[in-house]
Amino acid sequence: MAEIIIGGLIAGWAAYVVYRKVKQIRSGRYCSCCKDDCPGCKRK
C-alpha cells in the first residue's frame, strides 16, 4: 500500500511538473528562472 502511495505521489508530481512546463511554454511563459524579466511572468 505504502509503495502505491509513494509511487503515486512521485508520478503525480512529475506529471504536474510536465503539465505546468508545457502550459508555461504554450502561454509564452518560458522560464521560472527569470520571473521579473519575463514578459509572461510580470506581476500585475
Add this chain to the structure above:
Amino acid sequence: MAEELQVGFVGNPNCGKTTLFNAYTGARLKVANWPGVTVEKKEGAMKYHDHVFKLVDLPGIYSLTSYTMEEKLTRQYILESDVDVIIDVADASALERNLYLTLQLIELGKPVILALNMMDIVEERGMEIDMHRLPEMLGIPVIPVSARKRTGLDILMHAVAHHKDKRKDNNLEHHHPEKEASRHRHEHHDEYTVVYSDEIEDKIDAIILRLRSDGKVKTKNYRWYALKLLEKDEEITAECGLDLSDIIDRSYETDIINQKYDFIEEIIEECLVNKNKKAAVTDRIDRWLTGNVTGLPCFLLIMAVVFFFTFTVGDWLKGYFEAALDQVNAAVSAGLEALGAGEVLQSLIVDGIISGVGGVLTFLPNIFILFLALALLEDSGYMSRVAYVMDSLMSKLGLSGRAFIPMILGFGCTVPAVMASRALEDPKDRRRTVLVTPFMSCSARLPVYVLFAEMFFGSAAMPAAFSMYVIGMAVAILAAFLMHKVDRSGGMNPLLIELPEYKTPNTRTIAIYVWDKVKDYLTKAGTTIFVASIFIWFLLNFGTEGMTQDMSASFGASIGRVLAPLLAPAGLGMWQIALALISGLAAKEVVVSSFAVLFGISNINSAAGMTGLAEILAGYGFGALNAYCLMIFCLLYVPCIATLAMIHRELKSWKWTGVSVLLQLGCAWLVSTLVFQIGSLF
C-alpha cells in the same frame, strides 16, 4: 468608494525608478545599478488613504524624442493613457542631466512631481540642494526621497494625491491679449517654466495661430505641439499634415535643446550649493577600472576573485550540505526498507531522485556565492563599466558595443539575456546578439565546472573553471565578428551608457536578487531536475526486455551509442556522456545529476563521490583532458529548452532558431575537438 489614480514613474535610466516602484508595490522587480533594466512598462498597485494608486514603472529615458524604443513607449504612454500624475524620478546626484527630461515632461502639460532620489549621495558629497528655490524655478512640487533607505515615500504619495487636482486641460495655454504674434512681448515667466528666445517664441505663436485657425489638429497642448513641429519631430510632423514651411524654415531642435540647457545651468547655479565639492572617488577608481590598458585586465582579475570565493567559500559551505544529503539518503533508505518498498521503488528514489536532485542541490553554496558576487558587482555600479570597457574592444572588431549588455546578463541566466537584446535597434544586429549570447557561461553550467574541475584538476580547479568564462566570451565575440564579416549590413549601435557613481551596495537589493536566484535554483531542482532524474533513471533501468540490471542493455545506452561516435574526436565518445549531454537540454545542471544516476553515485559532490566517479571514468580512459573538453562542450553546446523557446520568440523564426542550434553544436564540437586533438599531442 476609493478613487483610482494612475501614476507613472518616469526618469533617466538608473535613477532608481524600479527601486521606488518596488518600495511602494512590494513587488520584487529586478533592479540593477546599470541602465536599461526595465525594457517595458510594468504595473503595480497600492492603497493610500482613500486612493488606489495604479503605479506604472516605465523604461528609463533621457528625453522625450522618438528615437529609441524606450522613448517611444514612454512618450506614447504619457500622451495616450489616462495618467493622472507623473512622478519624475531624478538622480539628485546628477541633477544637471536629469533636469532635461523634467523640463520636457513639464512641457507635456500633465501634472508632474519631481522626486529627487539619491539625496543620501548628495549629502555624502557635501552638496546641498535649495529645496525652496528649485520648486519655485520649475513650478512643480519637488520631494526629496531615498528609495534605498525608504525615506520620503509617504510625502511623495501625499503630494501625488494633492497634485492630481492641478490637472488643467489647457495647462500650458498661451494667453496674451493682443492675439497677434508680431506684438507679442514674450513675458511668459509666470506661465511657462522654460521661455525660449524671441525668435522661437514668435514661431511658436505663429504655429499656434495656424493650428487653431486650421482646427484639424486635436490637441490640448498647442505649445508642446508647436515645439515638436519646430524640432521637426517625425511623428508629430506626419500627424499634423499642414504646410508650415513659411514658419518652420529649418529644424530648431538644436536651438531648443541648447536653450533648455541654458535654463538648467541657471537652475544649477541657483539651487546647487557646493557643486564643486563633488567627491572625485569615482573618477579615481575609473581611471583604473575603465582605463584603455587596465580596463580589461581589471575585469578579468575581478572575475577571477569572484571565482576564488565561489570555490573556496562555496566548498566550505558545501560540507554541511553533503552531510545533510548523506543523512537524508540513509533515512530514506531505512524508511523504504521499513515500509517494505519494492526494489524498483527503492532504486527510483535512492538511485534516481536522491542522486539526481540531491547531487545538484549540494552545489547551492557555489551558486549562492556566485550570485552574491554578481549582485555586489551590479549594485556597486561596476557592471555597467564592463560594458563600457568591452565596447572599445568590440568597436575595434567592428561590432556594436550595445550588444555586450545582453552578453553580461548571460552570466546569470541566458533567458533574460536573450530578451535584453531588444534594446538593439537594428534587426540584424539584434539577431547576431541573440545568436552569440548563449555562449556566455550562465550559472546553470557552474555545477558542471565545479564537479569536473575539482575531480580532475585539484589545486588548478579554480583557474580551469574560470577559463570557461574566458573561452565563452572569446567564442561569443569571435562568432559575432565572423557573422559581421559575412554579412556587413546592419547599422552600428553605438553604446550610450551612463556610468553611475560607485555606491555601497544596498542590502535589500542584494538580498532580493540572491534570494530570487536561490529560490529559482531550488524550484528548478524540485521540478525540472526532479523529472529529468526520473527520466534518466527510467532510460537506464529499462530496456527492450523490461527492467534490467545491466545499464549497457538499457534504452539510454542505445540512444547514447548512436551519438557517441560523433563525440569521439572531442574525447567524449562514451554513450554515458552522450546521454548526459542530451539530458542537459532540460537544464544544464541535469548533466551533473545524469552522471550521478548513470554511475550510481549517491553524493556526487562529496570527496568520496568525486573520487568514486573519477575512478570509474578513469576505467574508461577518461582523464583531465577529456574532462576539460566536456566542460568546453557543456559551455558552448545548445542552451536549455527555455532559452531556445526565448530565442524563437525573439527572432520569430524557426529557421534562425535552427541556425542557433547548429551554430552552438558546431562551435561546441569544433572547439572541444581542437582542444582534445591538440592536447593529445602533448
